[in-house]
Amino acid sequence: MRILKVxxxxxxxxxxxxxxxxxxxxxxxxxxxxxxxxxxQGGGVPNLALLTxxxxxxxxxxxxxxxxxxxxxxxxxxxxLVDTPGHQExxxxxxxGASECEVAVVLIDALKPIEAxxxxxxxxxxxxxxxxxxxxxxxxxxxxxxxxxFLERQSEVKAVLNLLENQRxxxxxxxxxxxxxxxxxxxxxPWYTGPSIxxxxxxxxxxPVDPSTNSLIEIQGLVKGYAYGKxxxxxxxxxxxxxxxxxxxxxxESYVNGVPCENAHPGDQIxxxxxxxxxxxxxxxxxxxxxxxxxxxxxxxxxxxxxxxxGTLEFILRRGTAERRARIALPKRINPNDIQHLDMSLSAPIxxxxxxxxxxxxxxxxxxxxxxxxIAAGIIKTIVI
Amino acid sequence: xxxxxxxxxxxxEILRETAFQFExxxxxxxxxxxxxxxxxxxxxxFAPNPIPFTLLHIDTGHNFxxxxxxxxxxxxxxxxxxxxxxxxxxxxxxxxxxxKAKFPSRNSMQSFALLDAIQELNIDACIGGxxxxxxxxxxxxxxxxxxxxxxxxxxxxQRPEPWNMLNGRINPGENVRVxxxxxxxxxxxxxxxxxxxxxxxxxxxxxxxxxxxxxxGALMAYNPYVRLESTDVLIERSVRFRTIGDMTCxxxxxxxxxxxxxxxxxxxxxxxxxxxxxxxDDRISEAGMEDRKRQGYF
Numbered sequence: 001m002r003i004l005k006v007x008x009x010x011x012x013x014x015x016x017x018x019x020x021x022x023x024x025x026x027x028x029x030x031x032x033x034x035x036x037x038x039x040x041q042g043g044g045v046p047n048l049a050l051l052t053x054x055x056x057x058x059x060x061x062x063x064x065x066x067x068x069x070x071x072x073x074x075x076x077x078x079x080x081l082v083d084t085p086g087h088q089e090x091x092x093x094x095x096x097g098a099s100e101c102e103v104a105v106v107l108i109d110a111l112k113p114i115e116a117x118x119x120x121x122x123x124x125x126x127x128x129x130x131x132x133x134x135x136x137x138x139x140x141x142x143x144x145x146x147x148x149x150f151l152e153r154q155s156e157v158k159a160v161l162n163l164l165e166n167q168r169x170x171x172x173x174x175x176x177x178x179x180x181x182x183x184x185x186x187x188x189x190p191w192y193t194g195p196s197i198x199x200x201x202x203x204x205x206x207x208p209v210d211p212s213t214n215s216l217i218e219i220q221g222l223v224k225g226y227a228y229g230k231x232x233x234x235x236x237x238x239x240x241x242x243x244x245x246x247x248x249x250x251x252x253e254s255y256v257n258g259v260p261c262e263n264a265h266p267g268d269q270i271x272x273x274x275x276x277x278x279x280x281x282x283x284x285x286x287x288x289x290x291x292x293x294x295x296x297x298x299x300x301x302x303x304x305x306x307x308x309x310x311g312t313l314e315f316i317l318r319r320g321t322a323e324r325r326a327r328i329a330l331p332k333r334i335n336p337n338d339i340q341h342l343d344m345s346l347s348a349p350i351x352x353x354x355x356x357x358x359x360x361x362x363x364x365x366x367x368x369x370x371x372x373x374x375i376a377a378g379i380i381k382t383i384v385i
Numbered sequence: 386x387x388x389x390x391x392x393x394x395x396x397x398e399i400l401r402e403t404a405f406q407f408e409x410x411x412x413x414x415x416x417x418x419x420x421x422x423x424x425x426x427x428x429x430x431f432a433p434n435p436i437p438f439t440l441l442h443i444d445t446g447h448n449f450x451x452x453x454x455x456x457x458x459x460x461x462x463x464x465x466x467x468x469x470x471x472x473x474x475x476x477x478x479x480x481x482x483x484x485k486a487k488f489p490s491r492n493s494m495q496s497f498a499l500l501d502a503i504q505e506l507n508i509d510a511c512i513g514g515x516x517x518x519x520x521x522x523x524x525x526x527x528x529x530x531x532x533x534x535x536x537x538x539x540x541x542x543q544r545p546e547p548w549n550m551l552n553g554r555i556n557p558g559e560n561v562r563v564x565x566x567x568x569x570x571x572x573x574x575x576x577x578x579x580x581x582x583x584x585x586x587x588x589x590x591x592x593x594x595x596x597x598x599x600x601x602g603a604l605m606a607y608n609p610y611v612r613l614e615s616t617d618v619l620i621e622r623s624v625r626f627r628t629i630g631d632m633t634c635x636x637x638x639x640x641x642x643x644x645x646x647x648x649x650x651x652x653x654x655x656x657x658x659x660x661x662x663x664x665x666d667d668r669i670s671e672a673g674m675e676d677r678k679r680q681g682y683f
Contacts, residue, residue: 001387001388002386002387002388003386003388003391003392031656031657031658031661032656032657033657033658033661034658034661051521052521052524053521055522055525055540055541055675056675057540057541065541066525066540066541066543067525068521068524068525069517069524069525069567069568070517070518070524071517071518071568071570073572078388078573080568092545093545095545095547096545096546096547099547099548100547100548100549220398220401220402220405221401221404221405223404223431223434223437224434226433226434228401228405228430228431230398255432255433257390257393257394257397257429258397258428258429258430258431258432259429259432265386267386267391267394268394269394269397269398269401269430271431271432271433282405304545316554318550318552320550321402321405363547363548363550365545365547365550365552367552367554371556372552372554372555372556373544374544374545374546374552377545377547377548377550
C-alpha cells in the first residue's frame with residue numbers, strides 16, 4: 001500500500017468539511033460510535049463538520065482554525081488528509097499544512113464568482129508547486145447541475161492561475177452534500193464524463209520519477225563513532241565518494257533504517273561509521289558531485305508571525321538540519337499571511353545543489369530569536385555564489 | 386514507498402531530531418503497544434549505537450501485572466535505562482484523595498506525576514506514543530508540540546511545521562512533547578508489529594478473564610480497585626485489550642484473536658473506534674482529551 005498526502009482547502013462555507021465527511025463516510029472510514037455521536041450532535045443527520053473541527057474554540061465558532069489530520073485507506077492507498085482552514089486569518093496554517101502534500105483539492109462554490117481568499121489559496125498552491133491540483137466546483141445541485149456554471153467558474157480560475165510546468169490540473173463538478181462525484185460517479189451531470197474525486201486521487205501515479213542527476217545526503221548528527229543522516233535525493237551507495245565544497249568522504253559500515261545495508265533511496269535514514277579525521281557536522285550536505293555554498297539569497301516567504309515594520313531584522317534560519325543566523329532587509333511592512341520576496345544574508349555558508357534551487361526544492365523556516373516561535377516559512381528562489 | 390516503510394522512516398527521523406535537538410529527552414513508556422513500537426523504532430534509529438533515551442514510566446499504581454512484568458523484561462533484555470514515577474506519590478504530595486467513583490480512574494492524575502518528573506529530571510522533551518487517529522483533539526497536534534513553563538498546551542498558537550521541519554528550540558523551563566507515531570493508525574501499528582515481529586504483553590491477545598459486565602455491554606477486567614455493588618454481574622469471558630491503560634478505565638473486548646494475524650483480521654472487521662471501545666475516560670465529554678492535554682496530559 002502506498003501513501004498519498006492530500007490537502008483540502010476552500011473558502012469559508014464552500015463546503016469543505018462536508019466534502020471531507022463525505023469522502024470518509026462514503027469510503028466507510030468512520031467508526032459506528034463516532035458516527036453515532038455526530039448524528040446525535042446534528043439532531044438526526046451526521047454533522048460532518050464536527051468530524052474535523054477538533055478544538056473547543058473551533059466548534060464554538062463553527063470554523064476551522066488549525067490543520068487537522070485524518071486518515072483513510074483504499075485497497076492500494078493510505079491517504080493522509082490534511083484539512084486546512086479557509087479563513088484569511090489562518091492562511092499560514094494552510095500554507096504549513098499544504099507544504100508536505102502531493103495533491104491539493106481546492107473547493108470552489110458554484111453559486112458565486114471566486115473570491116480573494118480562493119485566489120490566495122491558488123497563489124499558495126503555485127508557491128509550493130503542488131504537483132496535482134484538483135479543482136472541485138461544489139454545490140452543483142444548487143445550480144441545477146448546469147454545465148455553463150461549471151465552465152464559468154473554470155474560466156475565472158484559469159484567469160488567475162499560472163501553473164508551473166510540473167503542475168497538473170484536474171476539474172471536477174461535485175455536490176458534496178449529495179455525494180455526487182466525491183467517491184462515486186452519478187448520473188446527474190451527463191455532460192461530465194471524468195472521474196470522481198476519489199477515482200482521480202487513485203489514478204495519481206506513485207512517486208513521480210526523481211529527475212535529479214546528483215546524489216545528496218544531509219547530516220543529522222553524530223554519536224560515538226557514527227554519523228546519522230538522510231538521503232535527500234538520488235541513490236545512496238556506500239561505495240560513492242562523497243564530496244562537499246572542501247573535503248571528500250569514504251563511507252564504511254552503513255545502515256539503512258537501522259539495518260546493515262549499502263544502498264538507500266530518497267527519505268531513507270542512514271547511519272555510517274565516521275572516518276578517523278572527522279570533518280562531519282550536523283547541517284552539512286555531501287553529494288556525489290560537490291555542492292556549492294552560499295550566504296546571500298532571495299527567498300519567497302509566507303509570514304506566520306506578528307506584523308513587522310520595515311528595517312533590518314535578524315532571525316534563526318533552518319534549512320533541513322542546518323541552522324544559521326539570517327538577516328533580512330525588510331523594505332515595507334509585512335503582515336501575517338503575506339507572501340513576499342525578500343533578500344537575505346546568512347551568518348555562515350550553507351551547502352546547496354544548484355539543481356535543487358532551480359526546482360524550488362530548497363525550503364526554509366525562520367525562528368524568532370527570543371520566543372523561538374516559527375515565524376515564517378518559504379522557498380529559496382535564487383542564490384549568489 | 387510502501388506505507389509501513391514511509392511511517393517507519395518518518396518516525397526514525399523524528400526520533401533522531403529529538404536526540405539531536407534536545408539535551409535531556411525521555412521516552413514515555415506505558416507498556417502499551419505504541420510505546421513498545423517506539424522502543425523498537427528508537428533501536429533502529431540509532432543502530433548500531435544503543436538507544437540514547439531514558440524511558441520514563443508514569444506508574445498509576447493500577448497497572449496490570451502483565452504490563453509491569455513485560456516492562457521489566459524488555460528493559461532487562463535490551464539493556465535500557467528507566468525511571469519510574471508514581472501517581473500515588475504525586476497524589477499524596479498534593480493531598481488529592483482517591484476518586485470516589487465506582488471506577489476510581491487515576492488516568493487524569495498521571496499529568497501531576499509527569500509534570501513533577503519533568504521538573505525533577507529537568508526534562509526538555511518527552512517522546513509519546515500519541516496518534517492523530519485516536520481522538521479529534523490529537524488530530525490537531527503537531528509532531529513537536531510545545532509546552533510552556535506550566536506544562537500547558539495551547540492548541541490555538543501551535544508552531545507551524547511546514548515540510549515537517551521540526552523546531553525544537555525552547556527557553557529554560559519549557560518543554561516539547563514529541564509524537565513520532567502521529568500519522569500511524571491502530572491498524573498501521575499492528576501491521577508494523579507483524580512485519581517486525583515485535584513481542585507484546587499477553588493482554589493484547591485473547592484469554593479467559595473474570596470480567597464485570599456493565600449495563601452498556603462493556604466488559605471491565607475484575608480488579609481490586611473497582612467498587613463492586615451487590616447488583617454487579619461477574620462473568621468469565623474470552624477477551625483481549627485494544628489499549629492498555631489504568632485497570633480502572635480500560636475496558637476489554639470479547640475476542641478470540643490469539644495471534645497478531647488474528648488481531649489484524651479482527652480489526653479489519655470492527656466497526657468501533659479504538660478509544661470508543663475501550664476508554665471510559667473519553668466517554669465523559671466531547672472535549673475530554675483536549676482539556677486533559679491542556680493541563681499537561683501525555
